[in-house]
Amino acid sequence: MKSHTLVLDCVKSLVVLGKTLAEHGGVQWMLCDNDMDIHGATLMVLYAASQADEGPSFREETALAKITATEASARGVDRSMQLFGAWGVTKDLPFESQYQELRTRRIGEGTS
Numbered sequence: 001m002k003s004h005t006l007v008l009d010c011v012k013s014l015v016v017l018g019k020t021l022a023e024h025g026g027v028q029w030m031l032c033d034n035d036m037d038i039h040g041a042t043l044m045v046l047y048a049a050s051q052a053d054e055g056p057s058f059r060e061e062t063a064l065a066k067i068t069a070t071e072a073s074a075r076g077v078d079r080s081m082q083l084f085g086a087w088g089v090t091k092d093l094p095f096e097s098q099y100q101e102l103r104t105r106r107i108g109e110g111t112s
Helices: 002-013 025-054 059-083 085-089 095-108
Strands: none
Touching (some): 025 059, 059 085, 085 095
C-alpha cells in the first residue's frame, strides 16, 4: 500500500501538458484498475482466511487467493512503472525491486 500512496501523491503533483498527471483520463483509468485489483485481491484473501477458520478444506481458496493477489500486484506495479516512464524503472522508486520480487514469485512459487 505504501507504493499505492506514492503513486497517488506523485500523479497529483506532476504536471504534464498543463494538467496534473492525475487529471488525464488514461491515468485515472490506470489508477482505478489498480484500486480494483487491490480490493479484489484483498477480498479473495479475506475469503480464504474465513474458509480456513471454518474447516479443514481451504486449499482451493488459498490457491485462488494467492494467484489473484500475486497477479494483481504484478499488474499494479507494471501500471505504476508505466505512469513514471523511465523514472519508474530506476532505483529511485520502489517499483523496480517490487517488479523483480513479484516476477520471481510468479515463476517460482507454482500457482501462476
